[in-house]
Amino acid sequence: MNNVTVVDHPLVQHKLALMRDKDTSTKSFRQLTREIATLLCYEVTRDLSLDEVEIETPIAAMTARMLSGKKLVFAPILRAGMGLLEGMLELVPSARVSHIGLYRDPETLDAVEYYFKAPTDLPDRLVITIDPMLATGNTAVAAIDRLKEHGAVDLRYVCLLATPTGLANLQQHHPNVRVWTAAIDHGLNDHGYIVPGLGDAGDRLYGTR
Template sequence: MDEAIHPRLTVLSHPLVQHKLTIMRRRETSTGEFRALAREVSLLMAYELTRDLPIERVPIDTPLEPMMAPAIAGKKLCIVSILRAGDGIAAGMLDLVPSARVGHVGLYRDPVTHRPVEYYLKLPEDVADRLVIVVDPMLATGNSAAAAIERLRLAGCTNLRFACLLAVPEGLRVLAEAHPDVPVYTCAVDRALDEHAYIRPGLGDAGDRLFGTK
């Protein structure tokens, strides 16, 4: 991927991720299947996102003898879901890291301007001390992701990452311009946005497909 689109972009090309994403894209995939696949793909994404967590040695007793064993150092991470569809990604990540804190940013896209409007915010008190993974299934215009990250910066967060199932060059450029230091992890970069700001070829409205609301 051209660094001009985003300087810190990682596309997760693992065969399992790509296979599951293909099933999610299919029109005939049911709500239950879609939700389960989103959870599975998100767990696999979390594995990659947490690859470089700091490690320290701690004393433990095995059934045979004491030892110094590796454990994650410092405070654990925080997953921040951009409502509502982000909850479908957060759930899978929590399967892998159940001790993670969870925050929520409520944003909806104005149907005319396509700009984000904040209606809800709830974060852990110590969110600024944690690695924060911001999740939303789709990086379309990039405006909601950029606004959510800006809101987290105002809360003192400095160690931020963004994860999504699909992105497009338009959204990646917006996020790179607003927050060039924030790494982006996605499963695929699709062709473009259409006139209604939907990702093409995409997978439809991720929120509706996760929750069966259309």
């Protein structure tokens, strides 16, 4: 699909398989989420721009390359997106964080907002929205709607699992937002859960299943 990158690195796929296993403990699921988030962060930031700067090593002066522009913004969708945030901050500890509180109405599957907080200079920063699951796509669309309302123009989306339905929905509403995912599963069940999926990511992260 257009603007979609499936991260098929062997370590990503191995960790995802462990996360899918219904017998994986809460502790292990949380650790795996943090680890896979770091690997996904590596991929989504692969093409960041660099500036040449003059530095001195203990041996000699040299021209080196460092990230250009303002720091990134990670925008986790609460609550499950917080499980990915920690692993991404390990790789980019200076990133700003925006919080987007959304839950999916169990009857309509529509996204309902209950909290939003973001840096005031979103237009000047790359904003990476993070959530484990891109199922129907309604939550992702709502989150990016809000970020754009607050001025974000350079947006990317990272998830563990996606479906063709969710990707199509996101691309219909936000065709300029690129997506990175560890896998594209084949569909949704009657309750809007990804099949085969890994269950409710929030419940498995926080032991509330």
